[in-house]
Amino acid sequence: MSHGPSPAPRQPARGDGPWTGRPVPRVEDDRLLRGNGRYVDDVALPGAAEAAFLRSPHAHARIRSVDVTAALAAPGVVAVWTGVDVAHLPAMLNREELRTPPGLAELLDPYVAITPMPLLATDKVLYVGQPVAVVLAENRYLAEDALELVDVRYAPLPVLVDPDRALTEDAPLLHDELRDNTAVAVATKVGDPDAAFASAHTVVSEEFQAHRYVASPVETRAVSAQVDPYSGELTVWSNTQTPHRVREATAHTLGLDPERVRVIATDVGGGFGQKGILYVEEMLVPYAARVLGRPVLWREDRNENLTASSHAREQIHRIELAADAQGHLLAVRDRITVNFGAYNMTGLVVPYNSVCHLLGPYRVPHVDIDVVGVLTNTTFATPYRGAGRPETVFAMERAMDRLAAELGLEPAELRARNLVGPDEMPYATGLVDRSGKPQSYDSGDFPELLRRAVAKADVEGVRARQREGARDGRLVGVGFAMYIEATGLGPFETARIDVAPSGRVKLAIGAPSQGQGHRTSMAQIAADAIGVPFDAVDVVGGDTSATPFGVGTIASRALVNAGNATHRAGRLVREKIIEAAARRLGVPADGLDLREGVITSKTAEEQALTLAELAGRAPLPGTPEPTDGRHGTELSETVHFRPPGFAVSSGAHAAVVEVDEHTGETEILHYVAVHDAGVIVNPMIAEGQVTGGIAQGIGGALYEEMIYGPDGQPRTGTYMDYLVPTSSEIPDLDLDEIHSPSPMNDLGVKGLGEGGAIAPQAVLANAVEDALRPFGVVVRRGPLSPSRVRDLLRAAGRPTAAG
Amino acid sequence: MTTDLATPDPATAIHAAPPPLAEPSGWHEIRLTVNGAPVTAQVESRLLLSDFLRDRLRLTGTHVGCEHGVCGACTVLVDGEPARSCLTLAVQCAGAELRTVEGLAPGDAPLTPVQRAFHECHGMQCGFCTPGFVMTATALTEQPRRPDAADVADALSGHLCRCTGYRNIRRAVCQALDERFDGGDAEQGE
Numbered sequence: 001m002s003h004g005p006s007p008a009p010r011q012p013a014r015g016d017g018p019w020t021g022r023p024v025p026r027v028e029d030d031r032l033l034r035g036n037g038r039y040v041d042d043v044a045l046p047g048a049a050e051a052a053f054l055r056s057p058h059a060h061a062r063i064r065s066v067d068v069t070a071a072l073a074a075p076g077v078v079a080v081w082t083g084v085d086v087a088h089l090p091a092m093l094n095r096e097e098l099r100t101p102p103g104l105a106e107l108l109d110p111y112v113a114i115t116p117m118p119l120l121a122t123d124k125v126l127y128v129g130q131p132v133a134v135v136l137a138e139n140r141y142l143a144e145d146a147l148e149l150v151d152v153r154y155a156p157l158p159v160l161v162d163p164d165r166a167l168t169e170d171a172p173l174l175h176d177e178l179r180d181n182t183a184v185a186v187a188t189k190v191g192d193p194d195a196a197f198a199s200a201h202t203v204v205s206e207e208f209q210a211h212r213y214v215a216s217p218v219e220t221r222a223v224s225a226q227v228d229p230y231s232g233e234l235t236v237w238s239n240t241q242t243p244h245r246v247r248e249a250t251a252h253t254l255g256l257d258p259e260r261v262r263v264i265a266t267d268v269g270g271g272f273g274q275k276g277i278l279y280v281e282e283m284l285v286p287y288a289a290r291v292l293g294r295p296v297l298w299r300e301d302r303n304e305n306l307t308a309s310s311h312a313r314e315q316i317h318r319i320e321l322a323a324d325a326q327g328h329l330l331a332v333r334d335r336i337t338v339n340f341g342a343y344n345m346t347g348l349v350v351p352y353n354s355v356c357h358l359l360g361p362y363r364v365p366h367v368d369i370d371v372v373g374v375l376t377n378t379t380f381a382t383p384y385r386g387a388g389r390p391e392t393v394f395a396m397e398r399a400m401d402r403l404a405a406e407l408g409l410e411p412a413e414l415r416a417r418n419l420v421g422p423d424e425m426p427y428a429t430g431l432v433d434r435s436g437k438p439q440s441y442d443s444g445d446f447p448e449l450l451r452r453a454v455a456k457a458d459v460e461g462v463r464a465r466q467r468e469g470a471r472d473g474r475l476v477g478v479g480f481a482m483y484i485e486a487t488g489l490g491p492f493e494t495a496r497i498d499v500a501p502s503g504r505v506k507l508a509i510g511a512p513s514q515g516q517g518h519r520t521s522m523a524q525i526a527a528d529a530i531g532v533p534f535d536a537v538d539v540v541g542g543d544t545s546a547t548p549f550g551v552g553t554i555a556s557r558a559l560v561n562a563g564n565a566t567h568r569a570g571r572l573v574r575e576k577i578i579e580a581a582a583r584r585l586g587v588p589a590d591g592l593d594l595r596e597g598v599i600t601s602k603t604a605e606e607q608a609l610t611l612a613e614l615a616g617r618a619p620l621p622g623t624p625e626p627t628d629g630r631h632g633t634e635l636s637e638t639v640h641f642r643p644p645g646f647a648v649s650s651g652a653h654a655a656v657v658e659v660d661e662h663t664g665e666t667e668i669l670h671y672v673a674v675h676d677a678g679v680i681v682n683p684m685i686a687e688g689q690v691t692g693g694i695a696q697g698i699g700g701a702l703y704e705e706m707i708y709g710p711d712g713q714p715r716t717g718t719y720m721d722y723l724v725p726t727s728s729e730i731p732d733l734d735l736d737e738i739h740s741p742s743p744m745n746d747l748g749v750k751g752l753g754e755g756g757a758i759a760p761q762a763v764l765a766n767a768v769e770d771a772l773r774p775f776g777v778v779v780r781r782g783p784l785s786p787s788r789v790r791d792l793l794r795a796a797g798r799p800t801a802a803g
Numbered sequence: 804m805t806t807d808l809a810t811p812d813p814a815t816a817i818h819a820a821p822p823p824l825a826e827p828s829g830w831h832e833i834r835l836t837v838n839g840a841p842v843t844a845q846v847e848s849r850l851l852l853s854d855f856l857r858d859r860l861r862l863t864g865t866h867v868g869c870e871h872g873v874c875g876a877c878t879v880l881v882d883g884e885p886a887r888s889c890l891t892l893a894v895q896c897a898g899a900e901l902r903t904v905e906g907l908a909p910g911d912a913p914l915t916p917v918q919r920a921f922h923e924c925h926g927m928q929c930g931f932c933t934p935g936f937v938m939t940a941t942a943l944t945e946q947p948r949r950p951d952a953a954d955v956a957d958a959l960s961g962h963l964c965r966c967t968g969y970r971n972i973r974r975a976v977c978q979a980l981d982e983r984f985d986g987g988d989a990e991q992g993e
Contacts, residue, residue, distance in 0.1 A: 035864020515929025
């Protein structure tokens with residue numbers, strides 16, 4: 001593998017602004033590199049009890065009895081609780097995600113079934129891994145010992161794993177209170193799709209499946225809690241992406257005022273959406289801390305994370321494209337089935353993302369899409385990096401390649417003929433977006449993205465090699481995929497800026513970091529907005545005591561929302577500083593400038609004042625009373641930025657692969673990604689986000705799959721059988737970018753945390769199918785592991801290596 | 804039950820005694836060196852080295868990601884060799900010399916070339932897997948001769964990172980090796 005030459009050391013963060021646009025090295029790193037990270041399990045809580053959860057071994061069963069007598073008597077056990085013990089606590093989680101946005105409700109009238117998940121199962125279990133009891137003990141060893149002594153009797157029930165089967169009339173019902181196993185359903189139409197299909201030159205109809213896989217952050221989930229004996233405040237450390245939501249939910253569950261609950265998510269070891277929702281364990285640990293009157297800690301193990309934390313991606317698309325003789329799309333029809341698993345945890349989020357991202361960068365006059373979310377006896381599924389988009393892009397981009405094959409066109413050429421042009425921006429698709437407004441692409445240049453991807457991919461070279469035929473059974477192929485992503489989801493994000501008496505700037509944001517480097521990029525924005533040095537800015541995120549409100553870091557939204565809140569708060573603080581300096585110096589405000597933390601007169605340079613001199617005027621004894629009643633410490637602003645609409649990022653990926661006909665192994669020879677996320681604040685961080693997203697996408701495309709047996713038993717519950725790619729499997733990437741600033745916010749930024757993960761499944765499937773074209777193979781699902789590729793080849797009548 | 808929280812009776816309100824043994828075979832006294840300092844401790848036989856370091860010695864820089872030896876986040880150096888502390892029992896380390904990430908640049912000491920390379924190459928994001936990678940890379944730089952590209956690839960393949968996509972980690976390790984073995988075997992690393 002080529003690793004490329006070592007780069008020159010990056011520029012240190014010194015000198016005047018603007019800081020935005022520079023690859024400022026991260027201020028986070030030093031602490032993390034010395035082992036001084038503060039992840040949940042690193043916080044010392046002397047005297048803490050540790051929790052372990054007893055989880056259902058059955059995919060679907062009635063609980064006949066639970067006997068905890070032996071477990072309670074085990075050494076070191078403090079308490080053992082079952083569902084009955086906590087049945088008085090309200091079970092509702094993720095209420096915000098389950099709410100249908102009003103606009104969407106009015107226009108499309110979606111069906112959303114609410115299925116509250118009990119904190120501990122009482123009468124029924126619905127998936128393997130569902131919490132049934134919790135043991136609290138002096139340490140985790142003893143808690144796990146006692147788990148084995150809890151005696152639960154189950155009466156197994158018929159198991160549903162296949163979402164199509166779950167929708168049949170005679171399917172067993174998971175939730176007795178529902179009419180069937182439908183969790184959500186929504187349909188949308190644009191134009192007259194039936195007429196367009198009837199008049200089309202070519203129609204392709206295919207069924208594509210996005211397979212189930214898992215976010216799998218290296219840090220598993222964890223939560224600890226402690227009631228402060230002095231203040232009575234409940235403090236919760238959780239590695240969540242949404243600390244304010246955890247605070248609201250914990251307060252609701254425990255019957256406390258939210259102001260009496262503080263949630264801290266300082267260092268989080270990767271989230272990718274899995275830590276963006278609320279879980280029952282997150283509620284039960286603070287509950288235990290209150291009841292026991294001592295700190296309580298729970299840290300998930302890897303088997304729990306793989307089987308009992310949320311899954312993602314599993315969708316079936318029955319998709320049809322109608323085109324004219326030149327390949328112009330006339331209509332798209334798609335029937336989407338989403339496997340929700342056992343509970344409806346996030347409602348329309350994933351299904352509707354799949355609906356309103358299906359068309360991607362293409363102009364489609366007539367559209368007919370419906371989506372149904374189905375309940376089955378598998379672990380619940382929720383958003384994972386891309387949240388419904390990788391699935392829908394897989395279906396659409398695979399269908400585009402099938403159409404290109406039908407028409408005898410180069411896949412890239414078919415795409416080029418259908419792209420919305422930059423002169424058409426803002427572009428209305430005719431659909432409604434996730435918030436219920438008419439869907440609009442704010443800016444972008446899709447043809448340029450594709451042009452660059454095609455130029456880098458060397459399609460001609462691949463075609464020449466294909467004409468020569470396979471060498472030693474090694475088949476080469478090239479694939480493309482394009483996507484758009486609505487980013488910067490509202491409703492708001494908070495930034496609070498305080499200038500300290502020392503002149504240092506404290507910035508608190510509602511959106512925590514799970515590795516995205518907020519402390520660096522937000523400080524860049526604040527330094528520019530105020531006019532202070534970068535290293536005079538301290539950033540706090542992930543602590544509900546720092547900002548009263550916040551939403552969180554999910555859905556490619558942090559830079560757009562927290563970034564613009566920071567920018568606005570910074571500009572307002574700057575105005576306050578200059579006004580205060582003008583009063584102090586007795587000069588008009590418009591005669592003053594603020595740069596690098598120094599206020600200077602534009603005309604008389606001797607009239608200079610540092611921020612520390614200005615802000616340090618605290619009302620100490622002997623200090624003259626400010627005539628306007630203001631003190632330096634009041635150089636503060638809090639801004640809730642509410643985006644007026646989505647900022648739409650976009651990208652074109654290309655991959656050249658070589659498939660070994662005998663072993664079925666796919667090697668990525670060249671991976672190209674061209675993306676557009678508007679204005680880039682920190683190019684180094686942005687590149688890292690894109691690269692990491694693509695690596696997760698490659699994992700999903702080629703290796704990762706959460707597999708269930710027909711009995712609902714997970715078969716990939718460890719890293720020995722759930723294959724996360726290592727350094728050896730992820731090639732260096734060929735990245736390029738264009739910048740179409742978003743008109744939706746002052747900074748012109750768009751979200752990019754998820755973008756990299758959206759296209760790889762589609763682009764690699766297209767490339768592998770292209771490589772296998774001599775055999776007429778159609779790739780309908782991933783991951784394209786060696787065994788699945790061999791299955792495809794055998795089905796096409798090719799002999800392959802055994803095994 | 805009178806409390807509104809429906810408390811099951813913990814019946815163990817006072818914890819005057821030390822916590823019960825994690826298992827019945829009793830304590831073992833071990834002596835070892837951790838980051839250059841001598842350590843004497845009573846440990847149960849089943850106590851994992853990772854838990855010993857994190858919970859007993861409060862060296863929380865060593866992280867636990869999978870507890871079955873695949874992710875590599877818990878890697879520490881035992882007598883100079885990278886080892887999975889989640890697959891090692893503390894009692895096995897009697898007499899050993901251990902190094903953890905805290906021992907590389909203690910206090911305010913300048914970062915080691917390996918640590919600095921991870922920073923300069925942006926070879927980290929959430930930082931959770933980083934100490935494991937850093938310890939493995941440190942062992943590579945302490946070889947008498949520059950490890951070849953296959954050795955480096957092999958060493959890195961023992962670690963999972965979910966954030967970076969690995970490229971910048973490879974660059975960081977390459978930079979640290981260049982710095983350590985400057986002018987060394989030209990065939991290496993690339």
